[in-house]
Each structure stands twice: as structure tokens, then as C-alpha cells.
Amino acid sequence: MGAALGIFLASLAGSPHCAAMCGPFVAFYSAGASSGRGWLHGAYNGGRLLSYVALGVVAGALGAGVERIGALAGVARAAAIVAGILMVAWGVHALVALSGRQLGVLHAPPALQRAVSRLLRARGGMSPGLRALLTGLATALLPCGWLYAFVAAAGGTASPARGALVMVLFWSGTLPVMAALGVGLQRLAGPMRSRLPLVTASAVVVIGLLSIAGRLRPIHLPAPGTPGTVTAPDRHDRHR
Helix, strand or coil: CHHHHHHHHHHHHHHHHHHHHHHHHHHHHHCCCCCCHHHHHHHHHHHHHHHHHHHHHHHHHHHHHHHHHHHHCCCCCHHHHHHHHHHHHHHHHHHHHHCCCCCCCCCCCHHHHHHHHHHHHHHHHCCHHHHHHHHHHHHHHCCCHHHHHHHHHHHHCCCHHHHHHHHHHHHHHHHHHHHHHHCCCCCCCHHHHHHHHHHHHHHHHHHHHHHHHCCCCCCECCCCCCCCCCECCCCCHHHC
């Protein structure tokens, strides 16, 4: 349960970053809608959930492949180690950027930029609900280091199902702020707002180091047909 709680709390702490990144998208899909905005916000966040789960499934499957390759090479927990290194790298990059040093900026691929441009041009022919849903789905394509730090964590589970669960937890942590943004509550975290980038980058570094050290136990899913909650396996579970 500790791993699940850590992912949720880290996502919750960093959710103002999502509000800053995705605020223009909220304005995009809700522009011109005189009523029913609650439904639009639900469609947008539902689209985000679907895209994040898809990323988690793909990342978990890739992590499973890394785990098998590592096992052949005699390296235990290869997926968790690779995921931890990626998370630490992102967190250190973010901390260096916060210190005022100029670093390279990640840009979207040209093909993605063209696809987004087509979406913007086609907005006039879409219903508001479809526009909100597609906008939510498109958020998975953003070159967002914060998002992909958690995708790396999903890969570290070495399981498509667990990877999807990691991304559900990430989405759940971002949901309160994104919902507040949708209804116009844009003053986030008060005087702590300027400190949040430091907190979130540090949290990702800590989670990454714990993953590398093997102290962040993977999320355990109960076997089909048995009651239970998301827990971390004990020593006996790991030998089954």
C-alpha cells in the first residue's frame, strides 16, 4: 500500500503543474459552451484517464520485456532499476532548471504538432462533448516530463495491469486540481505555489531512488476471484 500511496501523494502535490500545462486545453474545449460545462469537464478528464491507462499498459508491457532481458543477463529487478534511473534523471533535470541554469526544452515531434494543428482547425465541426473527449485523449501525447516520470514508474512494475493501475493513481492525484481548474478555481496552493516545482521534482527523485534500491515494493494485485485491496507483497508472496 505504501507504493500506491506514494504515487498518489506525489501526483497530488505536483498537480498544479498539470493545471499550468493543461489550462489552455480547458479553455479550448469549453470555449463557446454556454451550458453543460460539468459534462464537458467530465468528458475531458475521462479522456485523460483513458490515455493514461493506455500509456500504463504499454509501459508495463515494455517493463516486462526489460525484466525478462535482465533475468537472462542475471540482473534482478531490471525494470524497476531502469524506471528509477529515468525518474531520478527527470527530477535532477527539473531541480537544475529550477536553480536558474538554461537547459534544453523538450519539443513535440513535428508530426504531433501537425496533428494538433488539424485538431484545432477541425474544432468548429465537432460537438462540445467530442471536442472535450478528444482533447483529453490528446494529453497523453504532450512532451511533459512530469507525466512521463510516472509512465516510467508504470514501466517499473513490469506488468501491464500494474502499469495501468499506477497511471490510474497518477490521474486520481491530478483530478482535484483539474476539476477545480475546470470550474474556474485557479488559485492553487496559495503561498506554497512557488515551492511546488521543488517539492514535486524532489518527490520524483526520492521515488526513483527507492525504486533503484528496491525499497519501493511493487503494487500487488489480488488474484482474480479473491477479495482484497492493493497492497505490497510480503516476503512469502514474492516466492510464489
